[in-house]
Amino acid sequence: MNIGFNLPQIIQNFHFTTNIANENFIYQIILVNTVLVLLYFILFTILGQFRMALCKSIVMLLTPPFGVICFFICFVIGLFDRKSDIDYLELTFSKEKKEFAKQTDYETEKEFVPLEEALIISDVQDKRRALLNVLKADVRNNMKSLVKALDNEDSETAHYAASALMDVLQQYSKKLSALAIKYKENPEDGDVNMEYADTTIQYISSGVLGEIEVKKYAHLYVDLIQNLNKYHPDRLDTEQYKNMVDCLVIVGKYDEADKWANLSIERQPNMEQSYLNSLRVKYKTEQWDAFKDVMQKMIKSGVQLSEKGIGVIRFWNSK
Numbered sequence: 001m002n003i004g005f006n007l008p009q010i011i012q013n014f015h016f017t018t019n020i021a022n023e024n025f026i027y028q029i030i031l032v033n034t035v036l037v038l039l040y041f042i043l044f045t046i047l048g049q050f051r052m053a054l055c056k057s058i059v060m061l062l063t064p065p066f067g068v069i070c071f072f073i074c075f076v077i078g079l080f081d082r083k084s085d086i087d088y089l090e091l092t093f094s095k096e097k098k099e100f101a102k103q104t105d106y107e108t109e110k111e112f113v114p115l116e117e118a119l120i121i122s123d124v125q126d127k128r129r130a131l132l133n134v135l136k137a138d139v140r141n142n143m144k145s146l147v148k149a150l151d152n153e154d155s156e157t158a159h160y161a162a163s164a165l166m167d168v169l170q171q172y173s174k175k176l177s178a179l180a181i182k183y184k185e186n187p188e189d190g191d192v193n194m195e196y197a198d199t200t201i202q203y204i205s206s207g208v209l210g211e212i213e214v215k216k217y218a219h220l221y222v223d224l225i226q227n228l229n230k231y232h233p234d235r236l237d238t239e240q241y242k243n244m245v246d247c248l249v250i251v252g253k254y255d256e257a258d259k260w261a262n263l264s265i266e267r268q269p270n271m272e273q274s275y276l277n278s279l280r281v282k283y284k285t286e287q288w289d290a291f292k293d294v295m296q297k298m299i300k301s302g303v304q305l306s307e308k309g310i311g312v313i314r315f316w317n318s319k
Helices: 007-046 050-062 066-079 106-110 124-138 140-149 155-185 190-205 211-231 238-250 254-267 272-284 288-301 307-317
Strands: none
Touching (some): 140 155
16 A cells, blocks of 8 residues: 655645635725624714715725725824814804913914904815814804805814804894893993994995895894984994995985984094095095085095005095
């Protein structure tokens, strides 16, 4: 009997066995990868991130197991970098949170940029951080830019802007409602009248109101200033005369706007804005001779002119 070894046969059997083992190992990797991807897709779809989950799931299915490993590593790194994320709990601008706006944060001031520039920053995290800093510092003066931010390609930035915008609008609505009640109870109260008028013009100037709403609140402002002029004419300041003329122009009452512009010159002849009020009405109604008369009157008045006033005179003198 030949008990010798058949070496070629043994090698062939070894390779066959190894191939089967390798194939089984590959199938196992693919199976585990598929299960993990399905779990990932289901989880993040439930969390409302369907598009992101779909894209990443496709990548992980096509690149087993490297896709899963890469995304897992990124997730782990992200856990250690959470400090750079924005805290959306700070979105509110209610009275309880106002103290943070009054405090000076050197690091925040150092990174402060205008909101318009913050919206075009390419890096998402930097954009969100810059937007947060701007809104903390001066949200009410950035209402128009907030409206633009609603259409930002970064959904988180748009959501952030919408939340801040709604918060401020709710504050305006509550404050105006409360002031309306106080004003109705005592229209002769100068302090209430002043606060009501100032809040109304701030709302008009916010840039978030539609044309109909702007006219509605412009009518309200006109009524408030007329009432203030009736009971407390001495409390009218330069800015209120300007706003009164602007609101009268908005609602199309040009004759009244002209009267108030003349009244501002009569009461405040040493203020440049008084003449600019009148110039605006004359220009809007195309009263060119009267426009030139007011401009000459402003020159002869001896009032200290700003760059804006000097620019108006230079422009029209060159005509």
